[in-house]
Amino acid sequence: MNQLIQSLVDALSSGATLGLAALAIGLVFGVIRLANFAQGEIITASAYSIIFTWQLGWYVAIPIALIIGIILSLLMEVGVFSRMRTATPATLLVASFALSFLLQRVYELLFTNNVQTAPVAPELARSISLGGIRVQMLSVATILIAGLLLFGLIQFLNKSIWGLQLQAAAADFRTARLVGIPASRVIGLSFVLSGVLAAAVAFVSTVKTGAVGPTFGIPIVVLALIGAVIGGIDKIYGALAGGFLVGFATSMLASWLPSDMSNFKDAFVFLLVIIVLIIRPSGLLVRGGTVRT
Amino acid sequence: MTERNLRWRLAPLWSLVSLLLLVYVVTLVNSFLGESVQVQMQYALVNLVIVVALYMFIGTSGVLSFGHVAFVALGAWTVGLLTIEPTLKRNLLSDMFPFLFDVQAPWLIAVLIGGLVGGLLAVLVGPVLMRLNGLQAGIATFALLLVVGQVLTYWSSIGPRSGQSMVGIPQVLDLQTTMLLAMATIVVAWLFQRTRPARLLRAAREDGIAAAASGINIVTQRTIAFALSGVVAGVAGGLFALTNRVVQASLFGIELTFITLAMLVLGGMLSLSGAVVGALVFSLIDLVLVRLQNGLEIGAFVVSIPQGSRPIILGVLLILMLIFRPSGLTGGREIVWPFRARAPLPGVPPTNE
Numbered sequence: 082m083n084q085l086i087q088s089l090v091d092a093l094s095s096g097a098t099l100g101l102a103a104l105a106i107g108l109v110f111g112v113i114r115l116a117n118f119a120q121g122e123i124i125t126a127s128a129y130s131i132i133f134t135w136q137l138g139w140y141v142a143i144p145i146a147l148i149i150g151i152i153l154s155l156l157m158e159v160g161v162f163s164r165m166r167t168a169t170p171a172t173l174l175v176a177s178f179a180l181s182f183l184l185q186r187v188y189e190l191l192f193t194n195n196v197q198t199a200p201v202a203p204e205l206a207r208s209i210s211l212g213g214i215r216v217q218m219l220s221v222a223t224i225l226i227a228g229l230l231l232f233g234l235i236q237f238l239n240k241s242i243w244g245l246q247l248q249a250a251a252a253d254f255r256t257a258r259l260v261g262i263p264a265s266r267v268i269g270l271s272f273v274l275s276g277v278l279a280a281a282v283a284f285v286s287t288v289k290t291g292a293v294g295p296t297f298g299i300p301i302v303v304l305a306l307i308g309a310v311i312g313g314i315d316k317i318y319g320a321l322a323g324g325f326l327v328g329f330a331t332s333m334l335a336s337w338l339p340s341d342m343s344n345f346k347d348a349f350v351f352l353l354v355i356i357v358l359i360i361r362p363s364g365l366l367v368r369g370g371t372v373r374t
Numbered sequence: 375m376t377e378r379n380l381r382w383r384l385a386p387l388w389s390l391v392s393l394l395l396l397v398y399v400v401t402l403v404n405s406f407l408g409e410s411v412q413v414q415m416q417y418a419l420v421n422l423v424i425v426v427a428l429y430m431f432i433g434t435s436g437v438l439s440f441g442h443v444a445f446v447a448l449g450a451w452t453v454g455l456l457t458i459e460p461t462l463k464r465n466l467l468s469d470m471f472p473f474l475f476d477v478q479a480p481w482l483i484a485v486l487i488g489g490l491v492g493g494l495l496a497v498l499v500g501p502v503l504m505r506l507n508g509l510q511a512g513i514a515t516f517a518l519l520l521v522v523g524q525v526l527t528y529w530s531s532i533g534p535r536s537g538q539s540m541v542g543i544p545q546v547l548d549l550q551t552t553m554l555l556a557m558a559t560i561v562v563a564w565l566f567q568r569t570r571p572a573r574l575l576r577a578a579r580e581d582g583i584a585a586a587a588s589g590i591n592i593v594t595q596r597t598i599a600f601a602l603s604g605v606v607a608g609v610a611g612g613l614f615a616l617t618n619r620v621v622q623a624s625l626f627g628i629e630l631t632f633i634t635l636a637m638l639v640l641g642g643m644l645s646l647s648g649a650v651v652g653a654l655v656f657s658l659i660d661l662v663l664v665r666l667q668n669g670l671e672i673g674a675f676v677v678s679i680p681q682g683s684r685p686i687i688l689g690v691l692l693i694l695m696l697i698f699r700p701s702g703l704t705g706g707r708e709i710v711w712p713f714r715a716r717a718p719l720p721g722v723p724p725t726n727e
Contacts, residue, residue, distance in 0.1 A: 183689030
């Protein structure tokens with residue numbers, strides 16, 4: 082029982098992390114049909130900045146990580162993706178692959194292939210006792226951070242004009258423009274929000290590992306992208322739920338697979354993904370219809 | 375047969391001959407440039423075969439696949455298992471199924487079996503995966519790549535333990551043989567282009583709804599192309615194993631997938647010429663950059679670029695290509711006979727240019 086609750090808390094936190102990462106991908110995809118694989122490199126950049134600036138205090142490190150995430154995200158849009166508006170989603174995905182590869186090599190050149198380490202928020206790395214059950218402090222913190230961020234984001238999306246415009250554009254970009262929603266604003270906004278989410282993911286991941294290398298973001302973005310697609314990358318909440326599901330399943334498999342099988346946990350998740358895609362190609366949460374491509 | 379008619383019939387053959395000549399000339403020139411260039415050229419030819427395999431599926435069907443490197447991995451694995459000395463296998467790969475210790479095959483047979491194993495996986499997963507389109511197809515094939523990668527990494531009954539690699543693959547493949555085999559796969563791809571399944575698939579690529587309405591079973595045709603390209607990718611994997619002579623699951627991951635896909639996109643993914651030209655141009659640029667990184671002497675000057683900048687320059691070039699010429703160097707066309715005006719198709723009036 083005790084172990085079950087522990088593994089559930091871990092799975093919730095891992096699901097929350099990947100849910101945020103997948104949401105970032107889904108926000109951008111909804112607006113410009115770009116499944117941004119280079120989202121992983123935004124996470125890596127924010128993670129590097131957290132590692133390097135943590136000693137100055139969290140009130141310095143976290144704003145800097147946010148700023149770096151937002152700036153890099155916008156730079157990608159301005160430098161590359163805004164010049165490819167007529168490309169197909171497949172071509173855009175290849176371009177984001179190229180960008181990801183390129184940035185990894187830049188990080189290698191700047192920070193070497195070795196991991197950079199720093200104890201980030203060591204006070205979160207303990208386990209605490211909640212009613213006799215020991216759980217990882219970080220898992221609880223991750224769930225709280227993700228919950229707060231999501232609450233804020235949902236308020237923003239549903240209550241503010243800009244948020245509603247973004248939702249409209251994500252639902253149907255062409256019609257949204259016809260009714261006078263400025264394209265550049267919603268596109269820019271989606272990239273800003275994905276930068277913010279990347280910084281949040283970078284924070285919880287660096288607390289967990291305390292070490293960042295050039296390919297830090299890759300495993301996160303691989304799972305997030307897969308999650309976004311099986312949840313329904315076309316719908317903002319579909320992407321979020323898909324990412325959560327993949328993170329949850331990976332963590333549960335890691336806790337409960339027999340030890341001689343645990344190496345294959347990712348293989349099981351990917352098999353699950355293929356099965357979901359076959360049964361519900363347009364996404365688990367999408368009722369009917371097909372994804373516009 | 376009139377002269378015009380003859381020219382019209384020979385035109386597609388020229389697109390094949392010119393590609394074979396191109397591969398021959400590039401290999402020949404590079405074989406004079408010292409041993410390190412020769413080795414790099416051999417890797418370039420192996421990559422060329424992978425790109426041709428990618429073209430056979432992606433170019434014909436218009437569906438993105440990130441999964442072909444899984445077939446490459448299986449081909450390499452098969453060749454490794456079939457060509458390493460039995461005693462060496464017993465010592466190094468002790469966890470394997472016992473029957474794998476004794477199976478042996480001459481290298482060329484092993485490469486062909488590798489192709490069949492790649493094709494077999496493609497046939498098994500094809501009927502299911504080929505129902506997907508666009509991004510979903512990309513993600514599902516990507517998941518296939520990751521599953522195969524995980525299984526090869528951790529399942530020590532069919533290979534080395536995780537983190538270790540297969541060593542002791544014999545040195546049997548030279549540059550000339552690699553070139554001939556690469557040419558053979560180009561011929562195979564060219565022949566495939568002219569078959570009925572390939573024509574039906576191209577129709578489906580241009581307009582899926584119209585093609586389906588005309589009675590084309592898209593899933594079946596795609597599966598055929600997927601299986602054939604899986605065979606070619608498996609063969610490429612076998613050649614990779616014999617070239618690299620060390621095989622490890624981590625070699626066949628996201629990076630190889632990205633590099634080979636980049637070559638295809640660079641050349642233009644809708645034509646065989648695009649696949650071949652893309653692979654050769656990418657490899658040649660890479661060769662020059664390696665030279666520059668080590669310092670290239672031109673007359674009295676030494677031109678050099680900083681260490682580690684090679685992949686960055688390649689990445690920037692690819693992104694610029696995608697922005698300014700998304701249809702690739704060849705623009706999705708085949709190479710045509712360059713010395714006379716192109717023969718007009720029967721019934722199409724000649725245009726004034």
